Amino acid sequence: MALPSRARMLAPMLAFFGLLASVASAGSLVDWGGPVVDRDLKAIVNIADPVALDCGSEHTLVLKSDGTVAAWGKDYSGSTMVPLDLPTATKVAAGGYHSMALQSNGTVRAWGLNDDGQTSVPAGLTGVIDVAGGLRHSLAAKSNGTVVAWGANDVGQASVPAGLTGVVQVSGGSVHSLALKSNGTVVAWGFNSSGQCTVPAGLSNVVSISAGSFCSVAVKSDGTVVAWGSNANGQIDVPPGLTGFVKVSAGDDRVLALRSDGTVAAWGQNFKGQTTPPAGLHGVTDIAAGGYQDQSFPSWAIGKAFTVQLERRNLYEHDATVGLVDIGDPAPAGGATVALSLTNDLGVGIELPTTITIPAGETRRTFPVSTGLFFNTINGSYKATYGSRTAQRTVSLTGGRMIAKGNKVAIYPGSTTDFRIKLELTVPPIEDFSCEITTNTPSLHPKTITFTAGQTVADVPIEHSIISHNLTGYVIVKYKTQQIAGVGVDLEAFRPTLGITTGNIPKGESATATVGIGMFTREPAVVAVSTNNANAVTVPTSVTVPAGARQVSFPVQGVQGGSARIYVTYNGLTARVDVKVIGPALASVELPASIPGQRYFNGVVHLDSPASAGGMVVNFSSSNPVLRPAAIVTIPAGASSATFSIVSSDVAVATNATITATAEGVSATATTSVKPLTIKSFTLALATVKGGVSTDAIVTLNETVGVNTLVTVESADPSVVIVPSSTTVVKGGSARTFTVKTKAVTVAKFVKITVTKNGTSTYRTLKVTP
Incomplete structure (x- = not known):
């Protein structure tokens, strides 16, 4: 087949670039996704007239409207060092870590990493109409439709298929190559690990191609996109229903596609927003996915969008830089006013205008940014607002410490x-x-x-x-x-402490207590003092620790025998100490473990030492009226104890009662159990009597009684046997005899006689005969 003319070969490409030329002068650099570093921001701010761009693994090239080339990113072996003598260029191409420019005379210049000869342009190479960079190899399409390749060829990526002609566009992936022929078909060669070189059968009418790291993408004349090869990040999952495309750019993990209306679609990896173009992005004339080996690399376009950025992402104390506001489309008559604001504490250190005015007909304006005094690191965002639209970027301020x-x-x-x-x-x-x-x-x-x-x-x-x-x-x-x-x-809070020279104070004498507050006080400190037994001791109501001191002492006077607790309170905190006044003091009360009801008996009250002259008066009380102590007893001088009388009452059940003795503010207690009186025995003098004859009965209690005590008596048949309803056991005794009378009967009668006391009873049966 005869080779097509150069005009025929370039027709599809010229039509495409014609679209770009019609809007190129109005576009700006726009990026999204990935960490945008200072070199990216500087390029956006300073490059006002981009017409084409391309991305390598970690660097970016831009062709400007005057044919000059700008480069930024990681300068691996000079990949961003544009030759100073580079004449007017018509296209730029970025390989992995090398760069190329197609010059207007059809020759190629290359610079950057050359470890595989990728920047060693073959001698005499001319008539080039397109260039492309792979990871470590380079491609050029000539006006005669042939392809020249150089650089790494370890997997055949630079081995151009024999007889390949009619090529109008080339593209390089990591280790494979693509060529677009003027007849709209695609040829691929090199490493085919993921099927990236296996062009879909019947693929035709292609107008644009792009080789990603391990995938391949093509745009057809009907505006649809076809992709094949690796799908590790969804980069060949073309969203259904997308049409109207004229160009495609494949990166390491994503694909960008440009529509004829100047909008962009994207798919693939999006963990940094790489496939989410900015809202309102339009008028796009070129795109670049880039990032062969860096998934955090941003996506790029030349187009129109409302953006704001500073030249640098990191600023320092007393620093200065430049910012840019780009509203995308020309400002209306009267200009456009954009408001600027800051988040977090950025306003402490950064100064920028509150508003920027973009003159009518213009799209962008730079503004000064400076920092003053601030400290540490402040992270935040600066935001631009234009009408209902907002744009925002992050910035970090690093100050002194x-x-x-x-x-x-x-x-x-x-x-x-x-x-x-x-x-x-x-x-x-x-x-x-x-x-x-x-x-x-x-x-x-x-x-x-x-x-x-x-x-x-x-x-x-x-x-x-x-x-x-x-x-x-x-x-x-x-x-x-x-x-x-x-x-x-x-x-540390002032916390009082309390000590005393002795815990045993003789009655009538005193001891010295010392209160401390923990540290030397700057101001006089008033400490409250109290006791729980003012009968035993006397203390002052307060003492004052002088300024510059940390403690003060005070006297504790023993008044009368007994125990007392002394408290000191300062700063809401309390300390205490226990003391005992040595002297006759109530020690204990002694009672029998149990006593019967209706009995007089004695208790004993003890002092801890012999009573002083005049003796000691002890008062008594009971917790239960079943036990009634004497109201008062006096322990004679020189004696350590005294007895006191107690009377128990009659109880139906065993009942506990506590006797409390009190003397000079000191109390002692003892508890005993009052036991109920019960029937011990019941006897009849005669077991059989003739009707009308009387006999004696004897009831005996279990204890001798101290007061007269009633016992209940009952006859089962009062018409035959007559008994008193009760009988009284006289004080000092435990038994009582009473008379049982009978009446005449015609037949013998057996009658039960019962005696009862406090729930206990017993009976005897009397036989009455005619």
């Missing part, structure tokens, strides 16, 4: 301790500035300090006042709204 150190790790607030913090700047300030010292507790007092220009160290005293409980205090240094330094200190 302030280091804070305290001279104490713990203090007693309110004490005489001198607490200070040393503030040290890592960078001398170029101007005076003030900062606020704040705290997390009112016990550490805030203040304002000023650093003068050049001053790097300040020694700051921190005043403090008393606290009621232990806590960790923080001294925080703030500059404007920034917290720039801080130091912690353990705050």
Whole structure:
């Protein structure tokens, strides 16, 4: 087949580039996805007239409207070092880490990494109409339809198929190559690990091709896209229903496709937003997916979008840079006003205009950005707002540091301790500035300090006042709204302690108590004093620890025998000590373990030492009226005990009662059980009597009674046997005899006689005969 003319071969490409030329002058660089670094931002801000671009593994090339070339990114072996003598270029192509430019005279210039000869352009190569870079190899399509390849060829990526002609476009992947023929078919060669060289059968009418790392993509004249090869990141999953495309760009993990209406579609890996074009992106004239080996590499386009960016992503203290606002389309009559704002604490350190005015007919405007004094690292965003549209980028401010150190790790607030913090700047300030010292507790007092220009160290005293409980205090240094330094200190509360020279105070004498508060107090400290037994001891109501002291002593006077607890309270906290006044004091009460009801008996009250002159009066009370003690007894002088009388009452069931003895504010108790009286026995003098004859009966209780005590008596047949309803056991005895009377009967009768006491009973049967 005869080779087509150069005009025929270039027709599809010229038509495509004709589209680009019609809008090229109006586009700007637009990026999305991936970490945008300073070199990307600088290119966006400074390149105002891009017409074409291409991306390598970690660098980007742009062809400008004047035919010059700009490059940025990772400068691996000079890949971004555009030759100074490079004449007017018509196309740029980026390989993995090398770069190429097609010159207007049909020759090729290449620079960058050359470890496989990828930048060693074959001598005498002319008549080139298209160039492309693979990872480590280079391709050129000539006007005669042939292809020249050089560089790495370890898997055949530079072995152009024999007899290949009619080529109008070439594209290089990581280790494979593509060629588009003027008849709309595609040829592929090189490594075919994922089927990237297996062109779909019947593929025709192709107008644009692109080789990704391990995939291949083509655009057909009907505007559809066909993709084959690796699908590790969904890069060959062309979304259904997409049409109207004129160009495609395949990267390592994604695919970008440009429509004839200037909009962009994308698919594949999107974990950094690489396949999510900015909202409102339009008027696009070129695209580049890039990133052969770096999945975080952004996607690029030349087009129109509302964007904002600073030249640098990282700024420092007293720094300066340039920002750019691009509204995409020309500003209307009267111009366009764009508002700028900051998030987080960026406003502490960064200064930029609040509004930018873009003159009528223009699309972009730069603005100055500067930083002043700030500290540490501040991360945030700067945002541009134009009408209902917003654009936003992140920026990081890195300032100097302030280091804070305290001279104490713990203090007693309110004490005489001198607490200070040393503030040290890592960078001398170029101007005076003030900062606020704040705290997390009112016990550490805030203040304002000023650093003068050049001053790097300040020694700051921190005043403090008393606290009621232990806590960790923080001294925080703030500059404007920034917290720039801080130091912690353990705050110990004044806590009272109490000691005494002796715990045993003779009656009428005194001991010395000493109260401490833990640390030397800056102000006089009033300590409250009290006791739980003012009968035994007397103490002052308060004592004062003098300023500069940490303790004070006071007397404890023994008044009368007994025990007492002395309390001291300061700062809401209490300490105590127990003392005993040596002298006659109530020691115990002695009672029988149990006693019967209706009985007089004695208890014994004991002192811990012989009673003083005049004796000791003891008062008694009972917890239960079944036990009634004497109201008062006096233990004679020289005696250590005395008896007192107690009367028990009649009870139906065993009942406990407690006797309390009280003397001179001291009490002692004892408990006993009052047992009920019960029937011990019941006898009849005669078991058989003739009707009308009387006999005696004897009832006996289990205990001798101390008072007259009733016993209930009952006859089962009062018409025959007559008994009293009760009989009384007389004080001092335990038995009682009573008379049983009978009436005449015509027949013998057997009658039961029952005696009952406190739930116990017994009976005897009397036989009455005619």
